[in-house]
Structures are given as C-alpha cells and as structure tokens.
Amino acid sequence: MGCLLKRLAGLSLAAFLAATVPAFGRASGPLIADLSSKQIRITTGFTGTSLLLFGAIDSAGDVVVVVRGPRSQTVVRRKERIAGIWVNGSSQVFNSVPGYYFVASSRPLNEVTDAATLNRLQIGADRLRFSLAHEAGAADKTSFRDGLIELKQRQSLFSVEPAKIQIEGDRLFRADLSFPANVPTGPYTADIYLFRGGVVVGSNRTTLAVRKAGLEAAVYDFAHRYSALYGIVAIVIALFAGWLAGAIFRKA
Amino acid sequence: MDLYFPIAEMSLNVFMLLAMGGGVGLLSGMFGVGGGFLMTPLLIFSGVPPAVAVGTEANQVVAASVSGALAHWRRGNVDFKMGLILLIGGFIGSTGGVWIFTWLRDLGQIDVVIAVCYVTFLGIIGTLMLAESLRAWLRSRNPGAPKGKLHQHTWMHGLPFKMRFRRSKLYISALLPLAVGIFVGVLSAIMGVGGGFVMVPAMIYLLGMPTAVVVGTSLFQIIFVTANVTFLQSVNNQTVDVMLALTLIASSVVGAQIGTAIGGRLRSEHLRGLLGLVVLAVGLRVAWDLVSVPASLFSLGVGGH
Numbered sequence: 001m002g003c004l005l006k007r008l009a010g011l012s013l014a015a016f017l018a019a020t021v022p023a024f025g026r027a028s029g030p031l032i033a034d035l036s037s038k039q040i041r042i043t044t045g046f047t048g049t050s051l052l053l054f055g056a057i058d059s060a061g062d063v064v065v066v067v068r069g070p071r072s073q074t075v076v077r078r079k080e081r082i083a084g085i086w087v088n089g090s091s092q093v094f095n096s097v098p099g100y101y102f103v104a105s106s107r108p109l110n111e112v113t114d115a116a117t118l119n120r121l122q123i124g125a126d127r128l129r130f131s132l133a134h135e136a137g138a139a140d141k142t143s144f145r146d147g148l149i150e151l152k153q154r155q156s157l158f159s160v161e162p163a164k165i166q167i168e169g170d171r172l173f174r175a176d177l178s179f180p181a182n183v184p185t186g187p188y189t190a191d192i193y194l195f196r197g198g199v200v201v202g203s204n205r206t207t208l209a210v211r212k213a214g215l216e217a218a219v220y221d222f223a224h225r226y227s228a229l230y231g232i233v234a235i236v237i238a239l240f241a242g243w244l245a246g247a248i249f250r251k252a
Numbered sequence: 253m254d255l256y257f258p259i260a261e262m263s264l265n266v267f268m269l270l271a272m273g274g275g276v277g278l279l280s281g282m283f284g285v286g287g288g289f290l291m292t293p294l295l296i297f298s299g300v301p302p303a304v305a306v307g308t309e310a311n312q313v314v315a316a317s318v319s320g321a322l323a324h325w326r327r328g329n330v331d332f333k334m335g336l337i338l339l340i341g342g343f344i345g346s347t348g349g350v351w352i353f354t355w356l357r358d359l360g361q362i363d364v365v366i367a368v369c370y371v372t373f374l375g376i377i378g379t380l381m382l383a384e385s386l387r388a389w390l391r392s393r394n395p396g397a398p399k400g401k402l403h404q405h406t407w408m409h410g411l412p413f414k415m416r417f418r419r420s421k422l423y424i425s426a427l428l429p430l431a432v433g434i435f436v437g438v439l440s441a442i443m444g445v446g447g448g449f450v451m452v453p454a455m456i457y458l459l460g461m462p463t464a465v466v467v468g469t470s471l472f473q474i475i476f477v478t479a480n481v482t483f484l485q486s487v488n489n490q491t492v493d494v495m496l497a498l499t500l501i502a503s504s505v506v507g508a509q510i511g512t513a514i515g516g517r518l519r520s521e522h523l524r525g526l527l528g529l530v531v532l533a534v535g536l537r538v539a540w541d542l543v544s545v546p547a548s549l550f551s552l553g554v555g556g557h
Contacts, residue, residue: 042256043256044256045255045256046256046263047263074553075360075553076551077360077553078549079550084543085364085368085542086542086543086545086546087364088361088363091360144550147550148550148552150548150550151548151551151552152552154547154548181254181256181262181263182261212258215258216256217258219258219259219494223258223259223492223494227486227487228486228487230492230494231483231484231486231487232483233494234311234483234486234494235311235483237494237497237498238311238314238318238497238501239314239318239475241315241505242314242315242318242319242322242501242505243319243322245315246319246322249319249505249509250323
C-alpha cells in the first residue's frame with residue numbers, strides 16, 4: 001500500500017517534470033514561479049500578512065527572491081541638536097525609493113554569488129542605490145542613504161536578513177513573503193533569480209498589488225478625493241455623537 | 253484586538269484606545285477640561301503621526317464640547333455676545349493656524365513645533381494649577397490671609413471699540429476677546445485642542461468675566477473653532493481620522509460621566525493639584541522626547557520640493 005503510494009507520488013512528480021521541464025527550456029527558461037495571491041487587501045482587522053511564493057527549477061541551483069513595493073520620492077531629514085532639543089536639520093531627497101523591500105534566499109547571499117553581482121542586481125537592503133533629486137550637497141549622500149535604509153528596516157519595511165527559501169529535490173521551491181501591518185499600498189514586483197555557479201541562469205518577474213479594501217478604502221478615498229465634504233461629514237458625526245451622549249446621560 | 257485606521261495608516265489596539273479615551277474622559281469629567289491637551293500627546297506616544305493626532309483630536313473635541321455646551325446653555329450659562337466675538341477671533345486664529353501648520357509640515361518642522369508648544373503650555377498650566385491649589389490649601393488653613401484686589405484698572409481698559417456684554421456684566425473693548433480668540437484659535441490648529449485651558453484663565457483674569465458663564469461660553473466657542481480646524485485640516489492636510497475619532501469619542505463620553513460623578517465628591521483644591529501633577533507629568537514626558545538622543549537621527553517624509 002505504502003509502496004503503491006510512493007510509486008504514485010513518484011509517477012506524478014515525474015509526470016509534472018516531464019510536462020513542465022521541457023517547457024522551461026523552450027519558452028520560459030529554467031525557472032517558473034507564482035504567488036498564492038496576486039493581491040493583498042488591507043481591511044479593518046489587517047495586522048500584516050504573508051504570501052506563498054512557489055515554483056519549479058529545471059535542475060539544482062540557488063533561488064533568490066526580491067520583492068519591491070511602490071516607488072516614491074522620499075525626503076530624508078537629519079536631526080540636529082539646537083539649543084538642547086532635536087530638530088530636523090539638513091535633508092536629501094531621493095528618487096524612486098521602494099516603499100517595501102524584501103529578500104529571500106535558499107542559501108546565505110554571499111554563498112550564492114559574488115558581491116559584484118549582488119550589487120548589480122541590488123540584492124540586499126544595504127546594496128540598494130537611489131538617485132538624488134537635486135545634485136547639490138551630494139557629498140553627504142551615503143550617510144543619508146544609510147539613514148533611510150536603517151529607518152525602513154526599523155519600520156519592518158526593508159528586510160534585514162534574507163528569509164529562507166526551501167528547495168525540495170532540486171526542483172520545487174517555496175518561500176513565505178511577509179508583509180507587516182504598515183505595508184504601503186500600490187503595485188509590487190517580485191523578481192525571482194536562479195543562480196548556478198554564482199551566475200544568473202534564469203529569472204522571472206511576477207507582480208502583485210496591495211490595496212486598502214472595504215470600509216478602510218472607502219474612508220481613505222473619501223478623505224483624499226472629496227476632502228471638503230469629508231471634513232463636513234466628520235464635523236456632523238462629531239456634533240451628533242456629542243448631542244447623543246449628552247441626551248443619553250441626561251436621561252440616565 | 254487590533255484595528256487598522258485608514259488615515260493614520262496603522263493598526264492600533266482597540267482596548268488601549270478605549271482605555272486612553274476613557275481615562276482622559278474621566279479626567280475631563282472630574283476637572284471640567286476638554287482633555288485634548290492630554291489626548292493628543294497620548295496618541296503621539298502610541299505612534300500616531302503627530303499631524304494625524306492633532307487633526308483627529310480637533311474632531312473629537314467637537315463632540316466633547318457639544319454635550320458640555322448644551323448642558324451649560326440649558327442653565328443659561330452662555331454669554332452669546334462674548335462667545336461671538338471670541339468666535340470671530342477663533343476663526344481668524346485657527347484659519348491662520350492651519351496655514352502655519354501646513355507650512356511647517358512642508359518644512360518638516362511640524363512635529364517639533366507641536367512638541368515645543370505642548371512642553372510650554374503643559375509646563376505653564378501645570379505649574380499654575382499646582383501653585384493655585386497650594387495657595388488655596390494654605391488659605392484654608394490660615395483664613396485671615398489677605399486676598400488681593402478683585403478689580404484692577406490697567407491699560408487694557410483704555411482700548412477703543414468698547415462694547416457692553418450684559419450676561420457677563422462687562423463694558424470692555426471688543427479687541428480684548430478678539431485677541432484672546434485669535435490666540436486660542438492658533439493654538440487649537442497647531443495643538444489639536446479646544447484651548448479651554450488657556451481661554452478659561454484668560455476670560456477670568458484678563459477679561460474679568462464672572463466664573464459662572466466662563467465654562468459655558470468657552471465651550472460654545474470651542475465647538476465652532478474645532479469644527480473649523482477639523483474642516484481645514486481635512487481640506488489641506490487630510491489628517492482627520494474619523495474612525496479613530498469615533499473610537500475615542502465613544503470611550504471618552506462614558507469616562508466623562510463617571511468623572512463628573514467622582515469630581516463632585518472631591519475638594520476642588522485637591523482636584524486642581526492632582527490635575528496639575530498629571531499635566532506636568534505629560535509635559536515632562538514630551539520634553540524628554542525632545543531632549544533625549546533619538547533612536548534614529550533620521551526621519552522620512554514623502555515627496556520633495
């Protein structure tokens with residue numbers, strides 16, 4: 001019985017590989033991958049979530065996944081002590097900073113490939129490069145960039161250490177991508193790289209979207225799209241709540 | 253249980269928020285204060301962006317002052333003429349205040365300005381309250397002590413545009429309540445408070461209004477000024493979180509009712525001394541955050557110039 005199951009499992013894996021592996025070579029390369037969901041919905045009870053990224057490779061190798069959130073122009077301000085208190089002093093504006101950055105790898109990054117390749121592909125938060133919006137004052141760029149990365153890591157928006165990718169039988173891989181409660185909304189990309197002998201032999205990109213949903217989305221859209229009406233509604237709600245509270249407790 | 257708040261863009265523990273609302277409501281019921289000047293720093297301590305804390309608190313204070321103002325109005329304790337002059341000033345001040353707020357936010361200095369305002373006012377008010385209650389306590393042990401003059405004539409009585417305020421039994425320049433209204437309006441916009449803690453002493457000591465009408469009149473004015481701040485913060489900065497405000501309103505009205513019941517049983521100089529201590533403690537905490545070495549020397553903002 002057990003033997004039969006094992007044979008069946010073996011058969012089905014063989015059938016899967018037979019069906020997919022030749023296809024890698026011809027159409028999609030040595031790597032295919034997909035996400036358990038293409039969308040993260042932020043609703044009232046949202047406290048962060050994780051998605052399953054899974055896929056197959058055609059033979060043994062290392063898999064690295066990089067997830068990037070929506071890019072935006074970001075101001076980094078450095079605090080300075082003036083008259084005993086800490087105030088925001090000089091600042092730098094960086095272009096297209098991802099709101100979220102996550103790395104997962106099947107082995108430690110420095111065992112997967114060399115530093116030059118990691119730098120070129122910007123794998124690992126400390127290897128991210130941003131361009132300055134204004135070139136003036138570029139001398140201080142590095143410390144502002146490091147400050148930005150450290151802050152994002154502190155907010156759990158940039159990963160500090162790569163998460164673990166599991167590879168089964170040199171063919172199937174899976175990784176849990178985690179998203180914290182403060183994850184920014186917008187379009188995301190997940191880049192999946194297959195390394196062999198320190199060289200990228202295949203890559204794949206998949207996308208996902210993070211958006212507010214339900215009541216949260218409605219309130220946020222209302223506040224930003226019809227902000228004057230939102231303000232009036234906020235006042236009316238407060239007036240009513242105050243009147244109601246007074247009325248209830250006067251009776252009691 | 254955590255809830256995600258759409259404007260603050262973060263999840264907060266509901267029970268913590270209900271406890272904060274209830275606790276501040278309790279204090280505001282006990283001491284007859286709005287509570288905005290305690291709630292805004294508490295929100296900031298729990299990680300809410302200062303700008304959102306200020307905008308949301310203005311919205312909450314609207315609700316808190318309506319029920320109080322209605323109760324005073326029924327007892328005839330509102331001087332509407334005085335309230336109107338204060339209100340004109342309040343509109344000017346709060347509109348200017350929101351404009352200053354937006355400008356400081358673009359400069360990246362709003363957080364520190366909010367904190368400095370809080371340290372200054374919590375420090376002054378807390379110290380005054382403590383001193384006052386200490387004096388009252390000393391006087392109660394030594395009833396023969398001199399009380400000081402009730403009415404003093406100063407340069408303020410020479411100002412033009414004199415008006416008669418029947419309910420307050422006053423004949424003073426309209427410029428005085430106008431100036432008080434403007435000043436409190438600016439504070440309301442920048443600190444997210446009703447400003448009762450500044451306006452009430454100003455009405456008693458500066459304008460010379462009878463204490464019976466002071467609280468009702470200031471609450472009447474606060475409704476409209478905080479409504480104006482709520483509206484302008486929504487339009488200019490989108491920093492009013494209605495869901496957060498509603499959570500705080502629900503818990504604070506219950507706390508306020510309990511507080512009112514307790515407050516009636518305690519002696520007023522003890523109450524004032526106690527509130528003074530609470531105010532000073534919050535002020536010290538804000539001050540500590542300003543002077544201690546921050547966890548990160550950097551802060552982030554969205555967009556450039």
